[in-house]
Amino acid sequence: xxxxxxxxxxxxxxxxxxxxxxxxxxxxxxxxxxxxxxxxxxxxxxxxxxxxxxxxxxxxxxxxxxxxxxxxxxxxxxxxxxxxxxxxxxxxxxxxxxxxxxxxxxxxxxxxxxxxxxxxxxxxxxxxxxxxxxxxxxxxxxxxxxxxxxxxxxxxxxxxxxxxxxxxxxxxxxxxxxxxxxxxxxxxxxxxxxxxxxxxxxxxxxxxxxxxxxxxxxxxxxxxxxxxxxxxxxxxxxxxx
Numbered sequence: 001x002x003x004x005x006x007x008x009x010x011x012x013x014x015x016x017x018x019x020x021x022x023x024x025x026x027x028x029x030x031x032x033x034x035x036x037x038x039x040x041x042x043x044x045x046x047x048x049x050x051x052x053x054x055x056x057x058x059x060x061x062x063x064x065x066x067x068x069x070x071x072x073x074x075x076x077x078x079x080x081x082x083x084x085x086x087x088x089x090x091x092x093x094x095x096x097x098x099x100x101x102x103x104x105x106x107x108x109x110x111x112x113x114x115x116x117x118x119x120x121x122x123x124x125x126x127x128x129x130x131x132x133x134x135x136x137x138x139x140x141x142x143x144x145x146x147x148x149x150x151x152x153x154x155x156x157x158x159x160x161x162x163x164x165x166x167x168x169x170x171x172x173x174x175x176x177x178x179x180x181x182x183x184x185x186x187x188x189x190x191x192x193x194x195x196x197x198x199x200x201x202x203x204x205x206x207x208x209x210x211x212x213x214x215x216x217x218x219x220x221x222x223x224x225x226x227x228x229x230x231x232x233x234x235x236x237x238x239x240x241x
Contacts, residue, residue, distance in 0.1 A: 010034075010043060014063060022215040026067055030060040040142040045166055051230035053209055054164060054173060056140040062210070070210040072230040073238060074169065075191075077198045077205060079226045086223070089185045090192055096150045096158065098193050103145040105135035109160055112176060119179030137174070138162060145173070148193065150186070159186045163194065169205030170198050188220060195224070211238070 012033045020026040035044055035057050044054060051072035052059045062070040082090065110131050117126050129137070138147070143164055150159040159177030163170050172194055177186035194206050211229070212218040221227070222240055229238040 017065065020064070020067075022212050022217065023067075023069060026069075027065060029063045029065065031063045032058050032060040035059055035142045041144070044143050044164070045168075048166060048171060048207060049168075049235075054141070054143070054171070056136060057142050069212050069214055071212070071238070073208050073211045073221055074228050074230075074235070075195060075206040075208065075224045076226045076228060077169070077195055077203065080195055080224065082192065083223070086188065086192060089188050093150075093184055093186070093189045095153060096189075097153070098148055098150050101147050101149055103138050103141060103147050103162065105131070105138045107131070108157060109138075109147070109149070110134050112157055112160060112178065116176035116179055148190070148197075150177070150190070150193075158184075159190060161190045161194070166203075166207070169203045169207055170194050171207035172209065188223075191224060213240070 015030045017027040020028040047059045052061045148161045151157050161175035162173040175190045208221050211221045227238040228235045
C-alpha cells in the first residue's frame with residue numbers, strides 16, 4: 001500500500017455495538033475518524049486504500065465482534081469486460097443520459113431518494129431521513145464529491161449516484177433510483193457508467209464499498225470482475241467459492 005504522509009495526527013474511535021443492518025442477529029461496531037483539516041483529502045486516500053469508507057465527514061471500517069463478513073472490494077477497470085447480462089442492461093438503458101452535477105441536495109433528488117428508500121429499505125434508518133438529513137449526506141463532504149444523475153430524454157430523473165473522486169479511482173458512496181423499473185436494473189447500470197467514466201479518465205479502480213457473501217443486497221458486486229478484496233495482505237483478487 002502507498003505511504004501517504006499526513007501533516008498532523010488523527011484520532012480513531014470505536015462505536016458502541018448496534019444491530020447489524022445486513023446480517024440478522026449480529027452486532028455491528030465501527031472504527032471511525034473525522035476527515036477534516038488541510039490533509040482531509042490525503043487521509044481519505046490513505047484510508048480508502050486500507051478498506052475504509054466515507055460517510056459525511058467520517059471515515060469508517062467495520063470492527064465487529066466475532067465477525068469479518070464485510071469485505072472491502074474494488075473493480076479493476078483495465079481488466080473489466082461486461083458479461084452478457086451487463087451488455088443487455090446497458091442496451092436497455094441506452095436512452096438514459098448520465099451527467100455529473102455538483103453534490104448539492106435538491107427536492108427532485110430527495111423525492112427520488114425517498115421513493116427508493118420506502119420501496120427497498122422500508123423500516124430502515126435511511127427510510128426515516130428527512131430532507132435536511134439527506135442534504136447532510138450529500139453536501140457534508142470535505143473532499144472532491146459529485147453526483148451523477150440519469151435522466152430520460154424528456155428530462156425525467158430515474159437514478160442518481162453520490163461518488164468521490166480519488167487519485168486512483170472513483171468511489172461509489174451511495175446510489176438510488178426509481179424502484180418500479182426492475183427491468184432496467186438501474187443499480188447495475190450505475191456501476192457500469194462509473195466503470196466507463198473511470199476508463200475515460202484513465203483511473204484504475206472503482207471502489208464499491210463492502211461485499212457481504214451472506215447479504216443478498218450486496219451480491220450484485222461480485223458480478224463485476226475482476227474484483228479485488230482488501231485483507232491482511234492488502235488488495236488481492238476476490239475468490240468466491
